[in-house]
Amino acid sequence: MTTQTPGLHAVPAADPAAQAEQDRAGQEHFDRIIAEDSRVEPRDWMPEAYRKTLVRQVSQHAHSEIIGMQPEGNWISRAPSLKRKAILMAKVQDEAGHGLYLYSAAETLGTPRHVLNQQLLDGRAKYSSIFNYPARTWADMGAIGWLVDGAAIANQVPLCRASYGPYGRAMVRICKEESFHQRQGWEILYELSHGTPAQKQMAQDAVNRFYGPSLQMFGPPDEDSPNSKQSMAWNIKRFSNDELRQRFVDMIVEQAEALDLTLPDPDLKWNEDRGHYDYGPLDWDEFKAVVSGKGPCSVQRMQRRRQAHEDGAWVREAAAAYARKTAAERASAELIGA
Amino acid sequence: MSFASHDSATKQSAGNAITAEDIREGGSKAPEDVARYALYLGDDALMLAQRLGWWIARAPELEEDIALANIALDLLGHARFFLTYAGSAWGKTEDDLAYFRDEEEFRSCRLVEQENGDFGQTIARQLIFSFYQYELYRRLVRSSDPTLAAIAEKALKEVEYHQDHASQWILRLGLGTEESKRRVQDGLHYMWPYVDELFHDDELIESLGDVAVLPSSLRADFDRRIAEILDEAGLDVPDVAGAYGGDRSGEFSEQRGHILAEMQVLARQHPGATW
Numbered sequence: 335m336t337t338q339t340p341g342l343h344a345v346p347a348a349d350p351a352a353q354a355e356q357d358r359a360g361q362e363h364f365d366r367i368i369a370e371d372s373r374v375e376p377r378d379w380m381p382e383a384y385r386k387t388l389v390r391q392v393s394q395h396a397h398s399e400i401i402g403m404q405p406e407g408n409w410i411s412r413a414p415s416l417k418r419k420a421i422l423m424a425k426v427q428d429e430a431g432h433g434l435y436l437y438s439a440a441e442t443l444g445t446p447r448h449v450l451n452q453q454l455l456d457g458r459a460k461y462s463s464i465f466n467y468p469a470r471t472w473a474d475m476g477a478i479g480w481l482v483d484g485a486a487i488a489n490q491v492p493l494c495r496a497s498y499g500p501y502g503r504a505m506v507r508i509c510k511e512e513s514f515h516q517r518q519g520w521e522i523l524y525e526l527s528h529g530t531p532a533q534k535q536m537a538q539d540a541v542n543r544f545y546g547p548s549l550q551m552f553g554p555p556d557e558d559s560p561n562s563k564q565s566m567a568w569n570i571k572r573f574s575n576d577e578l579r580q581r582f583v584d585m586i587v588e589q590a591e592a593l594d595l596t597l598p599d600p601d602l603k604w605n606e607d608r609g610h611y612d613y614g615p616l617d618w619d620e621f622k623a624v625v626s627g628k629g630p631c632s633v634q635r636m637q638r639r640r641q642a643h644e645d646g647a648w649v650r651e652a653a654a655a656y657a658r659k660t661a662a663e664r665a666s667a668e669l670i671g672a
Numbered sequence: 673m674s675f676a677s678h679d680s681a682t683k684q685s686a687g688n689a690i691t692a693e694d695i696r697e698g699g700s701k702a703p704e705d706v707a708r709y710a711l712y713l714g715d716d717a718l719m720l721a722q723r724l725g726w727w728i729a730r731a732p733e734l735e736e737d738i739a740l741a742n743i744a745l746d747l748l749g750h751a752r753f754f755l756t757y758a759g760s761a762w763g764k765t766e767d768d769l770a771y772f773r774d775e776e777e778f779r780s781c782r783l784v785e786q787e788n789g790d791f792g793q794t795i796a797r798q799l800i801f802s803f804y805q806y807e808l809y810r811r812l813v814r815s816s817d818p819t820l821a822a823i824a825e826k827a828l829k830e831v832e833y834h835q836d837h838a839s840q841w842i843l844r845l846g847l848g849t850e851e852s853k854r855r856v857q858d859g860l861h862y863m864w865p866y867v868d869e870l871f872h873d874d875e876l877i878e879s880l881g882d883v884a885v886l887p888s889s890l891r892a893d894f895d896r897r898i899a900e901i902l903d904e905a906g907l908d909v910p911d912v913a914g915a916y917g918g919d920r921s922g923e924f925s926e927q928r929g930h931i932l933a934e935m936q937v938l939a940r941q942h943p944g945a946t947w
Binding site for chain 1: 722730845855
């Protein structure tokens, strides 16, 4: 529960002394919320660095949903059955919805959606690098659902308890839909691995390609992740990158067995002492290259987003002009009515 | 977490709405002439769903990605109902009909096959088609064929929303800026040659009596309502003659083959496979 303290809203005070006093009281209030593990709400005072961190994280997540629509959207027209086509369309539509909730959550921190969108288009904002890989075959729809959405869930379930209220609440809804997405991905792979030899090969090939990149979705190893410590102190992040990655590996090993597919890691084996699966080293050079815009489809993904934005400019202008005209007409009608 | 193969995430029933599975499991076998009519309706919905699906991740606003995806999903649902029912006449599934018929075996009208063009052109096609479908389905709910009537009843509620979506955009684009007015008017001109054939009665439909709806009987209401909305939007009803060859045969369409080439490619690489 958030303690409501009057007068702590982030409204600038009239003079510097009053401002300093407000900041001091605000910081005290914020520290108490974090210590109590309760929630910060949009009108609460919060440190600028906390606000900035959240805007960056929430908007990156939103951008990932938006760019993530492309690799799967790529298969809507070719889905091999009408039922699969419908499910895939609904899934990509959900991703647009997740983008919307997340942009709204970021807006409560004071940065409007169009500014965040511009950061994405200018290449100043990042998104999850996994979406810079190509979705070459239908089985990739399965692997993306099972591994990529699965990794996203492992990452996001703890975020439902993030200290910033609007973010945590958006994550609750998103996680529910993501688990449905993961299930449909698993089901695609199950059908393929129990289908013809060519279908099974397609499934195995997709898992081989997405396994490593999906493990990298948790971010660099803990010793190379300088921002994680502060995020954990603020109760935004609850577990370290490596903890989450381990949790994910432990989960997918058994699921892969149920799928009758293998994971492409010769070092993968149960470690009795640790009570976890050991896994082999990941290619962090590849990760750094893909994150820094050198992914196989990085240029194409950004080009497509910019193109859609530019092509839609005249439509947005028309909608805005129409809204202004109808508002003016309504206002004058009300005047006449009065 | 573990999933069982029988624990389906893909049954798409909301409440007690009918589903393609219900139609298949219900076991009502369509008479062959009714099935041929159901292909007209199903193929129209399928082709338009395929066209609109292109917009997902390309729309002018995120809200529009969602709206166009929603309309495409509704249409795909209608297609699945009609094709499942049609297939019952020949022992075929919806997927047999969608993926393994050749170009000349489809019965879609040319309007739904037209390229998306810009957003104005897509909205022009949405306006025409949703207004036509509304007039059609609100009569088809009284079909003497209970399955067609049930499908129409479900589809009608969704088409009312499609009409509303198209109308709102026609007003915004028609009354928005000079550019939007020009673009949407161009879109209407581009699509208008394919309006006439929507209202073309043919022998099959005439022979079906009160199972089907005579397309010509929809025209007056369609014309009146289209004229009203275009007038409100400050746009002209195009004065363009209907294009020759509107018989749903595919003989006079270049677009259909491209749509099918893309839609069917994977399914045809793996004949007999399940997905």
